[in-house]
Amino acid sequence: MKVFLDTNVWLSATVFAGLCEAIVLESHQRHRLLTTRLVQQEAHAVLRRKFPHISHAPALFDAVWSQAECVADVDEPAKDNDARLVRAAQSAGAAVFVTGDRRVLSWGLESVGMQILSPRQAWLLLSGQAQ
């Protein structure tokens, strides 16, 4: 199964041990973990803003993020990165898009061919515990 993680999931996994970390590991080991450069750019911007005193924070992120398979970004809509990431995931054939963003989760009902799931929902699916 191809799995695409939103930037907030990547950052959660990079900063804290827990559910998002488990999703990254599970996706990497048992599925296909996809990403795009836009995820990296967003994550770097957040890390530089949040940790200005840790200059190598983006490098720490990259060491984790670079283990995923990088697919093509989508340029439109230019002012909505969330929509761009969802479209990039769909274009790459992802079966699951994982996010903690409630706005993006609300798109799940309209999404065709790809599930948009919270980290908890994704964990149950990816680990084979979903009902």
Added chain:
Amino acid sequence: MSTLTVRLSDVEDQALKLACEQSGKSKSEVVRELLSDSLKTYRLRQALQQAHAELSASARQSGWLTEDDILQDVR
């Protein structure tokens, strides 16, 4: 290509032979595949552990106490 000699327990040797029979591959091929997969996972685990060690304390000091805080804060 270099050569590595590894001592296996009887149980490990039996498991390796079974994997070879089931896949039709040689011991070397099976071990190389397993090692390649394991090293990728090892590198990812190491990268995660290093990031947690260097970022989690600063994150808590700056208001991110749990991963849920990040999920809600980063949009």
